[in-house]
Structures are given as C-alpha cells and as structure tokens.
Amino acid sequence: MSQPDTKQRILDAAERLFAKEGFHCSSLRGITREAEANIAAVHYHFGSKEALIEAVFERRLQQLNPLRIRQMENVREVARQGGRRPKVEEILRAFVEPTFRFRDSEPGTRHFVTLVGRVLAEPDDRIRGIFVRRMMPIFLFTLELLEEALPELPRPTLFWRLHFTIGAVSHILQMDAKFQNFVQFPEGIQVPNNLDSLLAFLLTFLTAGLEAQNA
Amino acid sequence: MSQPDTKQRILDAAERLFAKEGFHCSSLRGITREAEANIAAVHYHFGSKEALIEAVFERRLQQLNPLRIRQMENVREVARQGGRRPKVEEILRAFVEPTFRFRDSEPGTRHFVTLVGRVLAEPDDRIRGIFVRRMMPIFLFTLELLEEALPELPRPTLFWRLHFTIGAVSHILQMDAKFQNFVQFPEGIQVPNNLDSLLAFLLTFLTAGLEAQNA
DNA sequence: ACCCCATTAAAACAAACGTTTGAATTTCTT
DNA sequence: AAGAAATTCAAACGTTTGTTTTAATGGGGT
Numbered sequence: 001m002s003q004p005d006t007k008q009r010i011l012d013a014a015e016r017l018f019a020k021e022g023f024h025c026s027s028l029r030g031i032t033r034e035a036e037a038n039i040a041a042v043h044y045h046f047g048s049k050e051a052l053i054e055a056v057f058e059r060r061l062q063q064l065n066p067l068r069i070r071q072m073e074n075v076r077e078v079a080r081q082g083g084r085r086p087k088v089e090e091i092l093r094a095f096v097e098p099t100f101r102f103r104d105s106e107p108g109t110r111h112f113v114t115l116v117g118r119v120l121a122e123p124d125d126r127i128r129g130i131f132v133r134r135m136m137p138i139f140l141f142t143l144e145l146l147e148e149a150l151p152e153l154p155r156p157t158l159f160w161r162l163h164f165t166i167g168a169v170s171h172i173l174q175m176d177a178k179f180q181n182f183v184q185f186p187e188g189i190q191v192p193n194n195l196d197s198l199l200a201f202l203l204t205f206l207t208a209g210l211e212a213q214n215a
Numbered sequence: 216m217s218q219p220d221t222k223q224r225i226l227d228a229a230e231r232l233f234a235k236e237g238f239h240c241s242s243l244r245g246i247t248r249e250a251e252a253n254i255a256a257v258h259y260h261f262g263s264k265e266a267l268i269e270a271v272f273e274r275r276l277q278q279l280n281p282l283r284i285r286q287m288e289n290v291r292e293v294a295r296q297g298g299r300r301p302k303v304e305e306i307l308r309a310f311v312e313p314t315f316r317f318r319d320s321e322p323g324t325r326h327f328v329t330l331v332g333r334v335l336a337e338p339d340d341r342i343r344g345i346f347v348r349r350m351m352p353i354f355l356f357t358l359e360l361l362e363e364a365l366p367e368l369p370r371p372t373l374f375w376r377l378h379f380t381i382g383a384v385s386h387i388l389q390m391d392a393k394f395q396n397f398v399q400f401p402e403g404i405q406v407p408n409n410l411d412s413l414l415a416f417l418l419t420f421l422t423a424g425l426e427a428q429n430a
Numbered sequence: 431a432c433c434c435c436a437t438t439a440a441a442a443c444a445a446a447c448g449t450t451t452g453a454a455t456t457t458c459t460t
Numbered sequence: 461a462a463g464a465a466a467t468t469c470a471a472a473c474g475t476t477t478g479t480t481t482t483a484a485t486g487g488g489g490t
Contacts, residue, residue: 121336167386
C-alpha cells in the first residue's frame with residue numbers, strides 16, 4: 001500500500017465529519033479530501049456511504065461494548081457473591097463510564113463519542129437503526145440488572161426511566177466538544193476540564209431518578 | 216388569494232417534513248409539493264429555507280412560550296404568597312407540561328413538538344441556534360426558580376442537572392410519534408396512548424434527580 | 431374599462447451530491 | 461524479472477439541491 005492504510009484514514013475522517021456535521025450533511029468529497037484519498041476509494045473499500053458509517057460504528061463499538069458488558073457482568077457477579085442486590089449506581093456507572101473513559105483513550109474516539117450522542121436523534125431510520133441495533137443488547141442487559149436492583153418497581157416504570165437516562169446521557173455526550181457555543185453560559189458556570197466531575201454529577205442525578213419511589 | 220393562504224400551507228408542510236426528516240434532508244421541493252404550492256413561493260413569502268424554519272419556530276413558540284412563562288411566574292407567585300419555597304416538581308411541570316398539552320391542542324402541533332425534540336441535536340449551529348436563542352429566557356428562568364427551590368445546592372450543580380433534564384425531555388419528545396420503530400419493545404411494555412402517564416413518569420424521575428442531595 | 435400590485439407559475443441557474451467507469455499505477459506472488 | 465492482483469486516479473454519470481429570473485395571472489380600487 002502506498003500510504004499507511006487508506007481505509008483507516010477514511011474511517012478517521014468520516015468519524016470526525018459525521019460527528020461534526022451529521023451523516024447527510026457530510027459529503028464523501030469532504031471526507032476523502034480530509035483523508036487525502038480519492039473519492040472512489042470509499043466505494044472500493046466500503047461499498048457505499050451508508051456502509052461507511054456502519055464501519056465507523058463497528059470499529060469502535062466492537063472495542064467499547066465488550067468493556068461495558070464485562071463491567072456490567074462484574075456488577076452482577078459481585079452482588080451475587082455478596083448475597084445482595086446490585087446497586088443502581090454501579091449499574092449506571094457500568095453503562096456510561098466506559099464511554100466517558102473511552103473518549104480520552106485515543107485520538108479520534110472523542111469524535112466517536114460525539115457521534116454517538118448525535119445519532120439517537122438522527123431522523124433517518126436506517127442510519128439510527130445501524131446504531132440502535134448494535135446497542136440493543138446493552139439496553140436490555142441494563143434493564144435486566146435494574147430489575148434485579150429495584151424489584152419493587154414495575155417493569156414499564158424502569159423501562160421509561162432507562163429511556164430518560166439514555167436521553168440525558170446522549171444529550172451530554174453530544175454537547176461535549178461544543179460546550180462553548182452550545183449555550184451561553186450564565187456567569188460563574190465553568191466547563192469542567194476533565195469529564196470525571198461531570199460524570200459524577202450525571203450519576204448522582206440518574207441514580208436518584210431511577211430510585212425514585214413514588215408514582 | 217386564490218387558495219386559502221399559501222403561506223400557512225407552506226408552514227404546515229415544512230413543520231411536518233422538518234420534524235420527520237430533519238432540516239437538511241427536507242427539500243423545498245418536497246415541502247411545496249405537499250403544500251400544493253410553487254417552489255418559488257417559499258422565497259417569495261419567507262426569503263430562504265433558513266428563514267422558513269425560523270418562521271416555523273416563531274409561529275408556535277410565540278404561542279407556547281408565554282404559556283410556559285405564565286405558569287412559571289404563577290409557581291413563583293403562589294410560593295411567595297404562601298411564604299414557602301417553590302417546589303421542584305411545580306417548576307419542572309411548568310417547564311414541560313405546556314409542551315405536552317400543546318402537542319394535542321391542534322393538528323400540526325404534534326409535528327412541531329417532534330421537531331423541538333430533534334433540533335437540540337441538530338449538527339448545524341445556525342439552525343440549532345435559531346431555536347436555542349428563543350428558548351434561552353425559559354432556561355434561565357427555570358434555573359432561577361430552581362435556585363429558589365434548592366438554595367442549598369451550588370449553582371453549577373443545578374445548571375448541569377437542568378441540562379440532564381433538557382436531554383431527557385427532548386429525547387422523549389422526539390421519540391413521540393415513532394415509538395414503534397424507535398426501539399424494539401421488550402415483552403409486556405406498552406406505549407401509553409395518552410401522554411399524561413408518560414408525563415407523570417417523567418416528572419417523578421426528574422424531580423428526584425434534581426433534588427438529589429449527595430455530591 | 432383601466433391600471434396596479436400582490437401572487438403564482440414555469441423554467442433555468444450553478445453547484446453539489448453519491449455513484450460508476452475504465453485506465454493507470456502500485457504491490458504482491460511466482 | 462514477469463505476470464497477476466490490489467489499489468489509486470481523474471473524469472464523467474445522472475440527480476437533486478437552494479435560489480433566481482422572467483412572464484403570466486388574478487382580483488380590488490379608481
């Protein structure tokens with residue numbers, strides 16, 4: 001190969017632009033220009049624009065989702081061996097923390113996380129479906145664990161609360177890079193320079209919401 | 216005018232298609248075809264595609280936002296006259312309930328609410344800005360009331376929790392019409408046919424999250 | 431009847447889109 | 461070194477996009 005892996009460079013550029021401008025507003029010409037590749041290379045290596053974003057998701061999720069599942073299985077195992085229920089905060093942490101850590105693990109993963117935050121609001125069913133299909137096992141596993149943690153709450157209640165959780169998380173993930181121009185910050189509010197404090201805020205909020213007892 | 220108000224028909228069609236397919240994927244040709252109007256009518260009546268979506272937001276928000284503000288002012292006033300703090304649930308209800316009720320008030324408003332749910336995840340800063348600019352007073356007013364309700368919590372904490380709230384709300388609003396194909400429902404989970412029960416679920420979740428005391 | 435002005439209509443604009451083609455080039459295999 | 465396979469390249473494909481232009485239409489006031 002002439003240059004170090006055109007395929008990877010296209011994936012990197014696509015990941016960045018899909019996150020920045022959305023799927024339909026990112027052009028293959030813009031992506032290949034950034035990747036310093038020919039426009040035909042996309043169809044040669046991937047087949048179509050849709051197959052390209054599928055490959056973008058595949059590359060990262062096959063790394064990230066096992067991390068999540070392992071952490072969630074660990075939560076369940078430790079609880080069982082301790083003869084207690086899993087804690088809601090442990091479950092939520094297993095659900096979102098890997099994503100936050102993943103974000104700063106390599107250059108590029110930061111853009112992927114932004115893309116994940118956006119894709120649930122993607123109007124195109126086909127594109128959103130590519131992501132949702134791959135996340136469904138995680139959602140169902142999380143729901144399962146929450147039922148173990150909160151057996152006194154009805155299943156539909158937990159289902160909807162998990163959806164509220166997903167909404168809050170994806171909204172925060174997507175804001176990420178563009179905190180500055182997303183909202184005008186009231187005086188005295190600072191953007192946390194590391195995401196750890198934001199993660200702590202988030203887990204406190206979500207845990208309380210999920211554990212709410214009335215209604 | 217030959218037909219009853221081309222301008223309104225264009226607004227209706229644009230509202231519906233922007234909600235369904237997003238801003239950039241909706242073409243002016245599709246919109247004018249649905250509105251049974253000529254393409255040039257958009258530029259004649261509005262000036263540009265961007266000015267069109269601005270008009271779509273303007274038409275509904277000038278009706279909806281005063282409702283919200285009035286209800287929030289009422290929450291503050293009743294609390295003051297009762298010599299107590301406003302309750303978090305009252306504040307949140309004033310923030311989201313008008314939108315839920317607005318949804319079923321007229322034909323078309325349902326599409327608008329879906330559009331609102333989508334637009335916060337819109338990648339295009341200009342388009343998202345059109346909406347955010349108009350909502351900023353509401354956000355700040357809500358934050359103000361939350362400070363009155365929870366004076367023991369630091370301002371940044373409340374700020375982030377309000378953002379988590381906005382994420383959860385917009386995620387639910389956007390799911391709305393497409394519950395069926397958005398996620399695959401686990402067995403036994405039903406879509407609520409009226410939004411009242413969903414609103415109750417939502418308020419319980421958010422209230423608990425906002426009132427969480429640790430961290 | 432006339433003119434005026436708001437509105438509609440059809441057609442064309444240049445630009446950008448995803449995709450395809452076929453030949454040139456590089457890389458690997460023998 | 462020679463042939464085969466993989467990859468890159470420039471160019472063009474036919475559509476579609478938002479926007480503009482120019483002409484036609486239609487009703488209300490004088």
